[in-house]
Structures are given as structure tokens and as C-alpha cells.
Amino acid sequence: MWQVLAAELGRLGRNAVVSWQGFRAAWESEKSVRQWVWANAASALLAFSLDLSGGERAILLALGLIVLVTELLNTAIEAVVDIASPGRHPLAGRAKDCGSAAVVVAALAAGVAWVAILIG
Numbered sequence: 001m002w003q004v005l006a007a008e009l010g011r012l013g014r015n016a017v018v019s020w021q022g023f024r025a026a027w028e029s030e031k032s033v034r035q036w037v038w039a040n041a042a043s044a045l046l047a048f049s050l051d052l053s054g055g056e057r058a059i060l061l062a063l064g065l066i067v068l069v070t071e072l073l074n075t076a077i078e079a080v081v082d083i084a085s086p087g088r089h090p091l092a093g094r095a096k097d098c099g100s101a102a103v104v105v106a107a108l109a110a111g112v113a114w115v116a117i118l119i120g
Contacts, residue, residue, distance in 0.1 A: 022072075023072070026072055026075045029075075030071075030075050032071055032074075032075075032103075033068075033071055033072065033075060036067055036068045036071050037068065039064070039067075040064040040065065040067070040068055043060060043061075043064045043110075043114075044060075044061055044064065047060045047061060052117065056117045059113055059117070060110070060113055060114060060117065063106075063109055063110035063113050064110055066106050066109070066110070067103065067106045067107050067109075067110050069106075070102050070103045070105075070106040071103050073099065073102070074099035074100060074102060074103050077095055077096065077098075077099040078096055078099065081095050081096055
């Protein structure tokens with residue numbers, strides 16, 4: 001049993017390293033990733049400086065992270081599309097546009113939550 005646990009912890013550690021490498025690559029290559037990280041930091045500071053319930057803070061923080069996750073997925077989609085279709089192609093454009101739209105929808109969800117919590 002200990003061998004299985006040790007193997008799983010090793011795998012988890014290797015996955016964490018690879019995930020961190022992916023985040024660093026996105027940070028270095030995508031201005032929008034950096035912007036969303038800073039927007040999340042500002043949102044978190046505001047969420048903890050206002051008189052909000054724990055649940056309200058959790059929703060705001062989680063939605064901010066969902067926006068960042070969506071931006072990371074959009075970055076991955078763009079990279080794969082660029083490799084698969086270096087030239088212009090309508091489907092490549094559609095894939096990139098849909099990824100971008102997903103980020104906007106996630107950001108709108110976070111904005112709606114902020115408005116609902118602040119006026120509620």
C-alpha cells in the first residue's frame with residue numbers, strides 16, 4: 001500500500017511540475033493571461049476588503065479562477081490551431097473565436113456575480 005501511495009505522490013509531483021511549466025509558458029507568451037492574473041489579484045483584494053460573507057467571497061474568487069482557466073484553455077486552443085493550420089482557414093478562425101468568446105462569457109459571469117453581490 002505504501003508503494004502505491006509513494007508512486008501516486010510522485011506522479012502528483014511530476015504533474016504539478018508540468019502544470020507549472022504550462023502556466024509559466026502562458027504567462028510569458030500571453031499578455032491576456034497576465035492581465036487576468038492581475039485582475040484576479042485585484043478582485044481578491046477587493047473581496048477580502050469588503051464586508052462579504054464567506055460564500056460570497058468564495059463565489060467571486062472561484063469565478064475569477066474560472067476566467068483564468070478559460071483564458072489558459074483559449075491559449076492552448078490558439079497554440080494548437082496555429083500548429084495545425086498555419087495559414088488562414090475559416091475553421092481555424094472559428095476555433096479561435098469560440099475560445100475567445102468562452103473567455104468573455106466567463107468574465108461576464110464573474111461581473112454579474114460582482115454586481116449581484118454588491119447590490120444585493
